[in-house]
Amino acid sequence: MQLDIYQDASGFEALAGEWNLLLGRSGTDTIFLTHEWQHGWWRFFSPGRELLLLSWRQGEELVGIAPFYRQQLDGRRVIQLVGGTEVCDYLDIITLPDYADRVYQAIFEFLSTELTDWDEIDFHCIPAASPYQALREAAMKQGLVVQRRVEDVCPIVPLPAAWDDYLAMLNKKQRHEIRRKMRRANREAQVEWYMTSESDRLSEDMEVFFDLHRKSSPDKEDFMSEPAMQRFFCEIARLSLARGWLELSFLLINGEKAATMLCFVYDNQTLVYNSGYDPQQFSRLSPGIVLLGYHIQDSIAQGRTVFDFLRGDEVYKHRLGGQDLEVFQITVRRDQERV
Numbered sequence: 461m462q463l464d465i466y467q468d469a470s471g472f473e474a475l476a477g478e479w480n481l482l483l484g485r486s487g488t489d490t491i492f493l494t495h496e497w498q499h500g501w502w503r504f505f506s507p508g509r510e511l512l513l514l515s516w517r518q519g520e521e522l523v524g525i526a527p528f529y530r531q532q533l534d535g536r537r538v539i540q541l542v543g544g545t546e547v548c549d550y551l552d553i554i555t556l557p558d559y560a561d562r563v564y565q566a567i568f569e570f571l572s573t574e575l576t577d578w579d580e581i582d583f584h585c586i587p588a589a590s591p592y593q594a595l596r597e598a599a600m601k602q603g604l605v606v607q608r609r610v611e612d613v614c615p616i617v618p619l620p621a622a623w624d625d626y627l628a629m630l631n632k633k634q635r636h637e638i639r640r641k642m643r644r645a646n647r648e649a650q651v652e653w654y655m656t657s658e659s660d661r662l663s664e665d666m667e668v669f670f671d672l673h674r675k676s677s678p679d680k681e682d683f684m685s686e687p688a689m690q691r692f693f694c695e696i697a698r699l700s701l702a703r704g705w706l707e708l709s710f711l712l713i714n715g716e717k718a719a720t721m722l723c724f725v726y727d728n729q730t731l732v733y734n735s736g737y738d739p740q741q742f743s744r745l746s747p748g749i750v751l752l753g754y755h756i757q758d759s760i761a762q763g764r765t766v767f768d769f770l771r772g773d774e775v776y777k778h779r780l781g782g783q784d785l786e787v788f789q790i791t792v793r794r795d796q797e798r799v
């Protein structure tokens with residue numbers, strides 16, 4: 461296989477026409493590995509990081525991409541996957557399933573013989589579907605030590621064909637609670653909801669999303685305080701709207717925006733990425749849960765296969781039917797006895 465090495469953003473441009481085609485044929489196709497997301501993350505969060513974008517071809521066909529970068533962390537030279545844990549829920553090497561063994565062998569041969577200026581390779585957000593055995597065997601063949609641990613869980617709901625079937629999946633208490641909250645909100649107030657569908661409205665709606673997100677909790681306020689984070693969110697929202705991936709929704713109570721959800725639709729799945737609400741207003745009407753209910757209803761009506769709450773084991777996700785999928789952190793180090 462032919463290896464190409466890109467150490468600046470021109471690599472994203474060189475691979476732009478083929479990137480998503482390869483991703484769609486890979487075993488771990490996810491929005492977080494799309495060219496739009498990966499290139500966008502690099503544009504906003506590259507300072508202090510050195511790009512190491514590797515790709516492999518068999519003849520003319522692109523068969524693998526390893527979107528790495530290097531940085532110094534606590535005095536160690538660490539290689540990680542483009543995307544980072546703050547804004548990505550699933551990451552991986554992108555490879556055709558039939559080439560996984562060869563791509564991983566090529567990765568660790570290169571990092572063991574040609575680019576040796578590193579102390580650790582730190583893979584985060586690796587889904588259970590990733591070919592871990594291929595990674596492990598290829599790394600151990602080069603005398604490297606591999607460790608894997610469960611990093612987090614992503615609760616998902618396999619969606620049935622009808623809303624009533626979904627409610628039947630919940631226990632009696634939770635089925636009653638979601639019905640009660642949705643009925644109460646509609647009984648005590650004028651309730652509407654909508655999704656942003658027009659590009660000329662997106663900027664204004666993103667500002668409302670940021671405001672409600674910050675008001676939700678101190679942690680969310682801190683998360684969104686960095687200007688680069690807001691610019692990244694706006695760019696991803698813009699690109700996703702153009703691709704048909706964005707579902708930015710708002711719940712209106714008596715005409716006021718009371719809750720918001722930033723979701724993505726990818727591979728016929730709804731991904732619940734982030735949310736916000738004002739706890740000082742309408743909290744007794746549970747606007748966040750009501751909006752979630754509408755989103756689940758709509759996802760079922762659209763024929764989606766999965767409602768993915770993404771990373772985090774918050775209680776409400778399990779109450780609403782979430783079943784845990786594990787994501788892993790894999791670390792690769794040199795065997796010190798061989799050094």
